[in-house]
Amino acid sequence: MSEVYAVISGKGGVGKTTTAANLSIATAKEGKKTVVVDFDLGQRNLDMILGLENRVVYDITHVMDGEVNIKQALIKDKNQDNLYFLAASQTKDKTVLNEEKVEQLINMLKEEGFEFIFLDSPAGIESGFEHTILFADKAIIVVNPEVSSIRDSDRVIGLVDSKSKKAKEGKSVEKLLIINRINPELVDKGEMLTSEDILEILSIKLLGKVPEDKKVIDASNKGKPVILNPDSEAGNAYARIGKRLCGEDIPFADVESVKNQGILSKITGIFK
Amino acid sequence: MLVKQFTIRAFEINIESQEEFLDFFTKNREIIQKYFLIINGKVTENIKKILKEEKILFTVGTLKNNSFVKNCHIQEIKAVEEKESKIFNFPIRSGMEIKSNSDIILLKRANSASSIQTDGNFIALDTVEGKVECNGEFMFLKASPKALILFNGKDISSYLQKNSFFSITFEEGNIEIKEFKRGNK
Ligand SMILES: Nc1ncnc2c1ncn2[C@@H]1O[C@H](COP(=O)(O)OP(=O)(O)OP(=O)(O)O)[C@@H](O)[C@H]1O
Ligand SMILES: [Mg+2]
Numbered sequence: 001m002s003e004v005y006a007v008i009s010g011k012g013g014v015g016k017t018t019t020a021a022n023l024s025i026a027t028a029k030e031g032k033k034t035v036v037v038d039f040d041l042g043q044r045n046l047d048m049i050l051g052l053e054n055r056v057v058y059d060i061t062h063v064m065d066g067e068v069n070i071k072q073a074l075i076k077d078k079n080q081d082n083l084y085f086l087a088a089s090q091t092k093d094k095t096v097l098n099e100e101k102v103e104q105l106i107n108m109l110k111e112e113g114f115e116f117i118f119l120d121s122p123a124g125i126e127s128g129f130e131h132t133i134l135f136a137d138k139a140i141i142v143v144n145p146e147v148s149s150i151r152d153s154d155r156v157i158g159l160v161d162s163k164s165k166k167a168k169e170g171k172s173v174e175k176l177l178i179i180n181r182i183n184p185e186l187v188d189k190g191e192m193l194t195s196e197d198i199l200e201i202l203s204i205k206l207l208g209k210v211p212e213d214k215k216v217i218d219a220s221n222k223g224k225p226v227i228l229n230p231d232s233e234a235g236n237a238y239a240r241i242g243k244r245l246c247g248e249d250i251p252f253a254d255v256e257s258v259k260n261q262g263i264l265s266k267i268t269g270i271f272k
Numbered sequence: 273m274l275v276k277q278f279t280i281r282a283f284e285i286n287i288e289s290q291e292e293f294l295d296f297f298t299k300n301r302e303i304i305q306k307y308f309l310i311i312n313g314k315v316t317e318n319i320k321k322i323l324k325e326e327k328i329l330f331t332v333g334t335l336k337n338n339s340f341v342k343n344c345h346i347q348e349i350k351a352v353e354e355k356e357s358k359i360f361n362f363p364i365r366s367g368m369e370i371k372s373n374s375d376i377i378l379l380k381r382a383n384s385a386s387s388i389q390t391d392g393n394f395i396a397l398d399t400v401e402g403k404v405e406c407n408g409e410f411m412f413l414k415a416s417p418k419a420l421i422l423f424n425g426k427d428i429s430s431y432l433q434k435n436s437f438f439s440i441t442f443e444e445g446n447i448e449i450k451e452f453k454r455g456n457k
Contacts (some may be wrong), residue, residue: 147384151383151385152366154365154366154367154383154384155366155385157365158367158368161365200381201381201384201401203363203380
């Protein structure tokens with residue numbers, strides 16, 4: 001059974017592409033045949049984060065225009081069994097997408113037997129966004145713990161409820177929340193929205209919490225997603241989310257409390 | 273000289289036939305009684321007599337294109353026909369807009385940057401964080417400090433700055449705001 005996950009957000013730059021890349025590796029590692037598709041046309045960067053940029057010969061528009069078949073355009077990740085990637089076009093922009101072409105493409109991917117199909121979406125304010133939610137079975141909403149991100153995602157959740165094909169057929173698209181870039185020190189100081197606050201406002205199901213982690217940026221630069229780094233807190237969070245997507249019951253780890261700061265700071269703590 | 277300012281709630285009614293008007297009048301008497309009528313078309317002796325008996329103030333003419341319309345509250349006749357209340361069992365999210373003539377009942381939150389406008393009453397069982405414009409006679413809600421709550425044209429947000437439910441009523445031009453406490457009678 002194929003499931004189509006649209007990875008979306010209201011505001012840009014909250015971590016959709018990072019999430020799509022890491023989750024696709026996570027489900028592939030769990031043994032599921034997975035494809036991740038860059039739907040952010042004209043602004044492709046999933047290829048870089050996955051370290052596959054020099055392997056892109058054909059992209060999504062070649063397939064949609066019938067110039068090549070889907071098998072030719074799918075790029076198999078050599079370092080990861082079960083993982084495939086379909087690139088966005090860098091030259092053509094979002095106006096080349098239309099409903100019919102997008103539906104055909106998604107059907108082709110389903111026929112290829114992918115169990116997980118992740119669509120990396122442009123931000124909710126941009127054109128082209130509606131195409132990723134149109135044929136999604138589930139939406140993964142990525143937010144940062146700050147008010148503007150929350151409000152914009154709230155609007156986008158409303159769009160999922162009204163614009164997706166499933167919604168129009170009277171069914172509902174499951175909405176799953178990832179809170180990304182949680183900074184324990186700011187939470188501790190009360191300067192950041194807590195997960196409870198965010199869940200209360202958005203009223204959707206929590207899929208996972210990912211801490212702020214400098215290793216993420218470094219990983220993107222190297223084209224080696226952070227999930228492959230066992231020392232990364234964010235990477236481990238993505239691995240847990242992947243397991244949850246595969247049906248495992250993984251409890252939510254505490255990524256919000258400030259970690260043990262070592263003996264020195266403990267001692268100074270006493271004299272505060 | 274004494275100057276008084278009133279906000280009048282009025283119906284503008286187009287009378288095409290006496291029969292039709294009287295039928296409408298009998299059906300909606302209770303609501304019409306609370307309004308000032310601006311009547312377009314022929315006011316027959318019969319209509320005049322009935323309006324007088326019911327002590328309903330009216331004038332003949334139209335407010336359309338009149339500059340003072342902006343300042344007074346005109347309720348459309350639709351309000352009378354569409355009375356059933358609307359119940360929302362999902363959160364009203366940012367960017368959503370609801371406009372209605374009937375009572376509105378929210379079972380879930382109304383989030384920041386949502387907008388709800390009604391000429392009926394308004395009841396919300398979860399926090400309201402967006403904008404609510406209610407021109408009915410009754411409101412019941414808990415507003416977040418970020419919310420904008422307008423009741424019959426008046427901004428009452430600052431009176432609701434408390435994490436509890438309030439019941440708010442509009443009677444004869446007066447707004448009464450009461451904090452709702454469990455066990456309140
Ligand atoms: N958990 C994290 N910790 C630290 N940095 C992060 C984290 N998640 C994402 N970032 C950084 O935030 C930036 C934006 O991430 P990303 O490109 O994934 O966002 P996006 O939502 O896809 O953006 P766009 O809307 O432009 O497509 C990147 O530089 C990324 O490395
Ligand atoms: Mg992106």
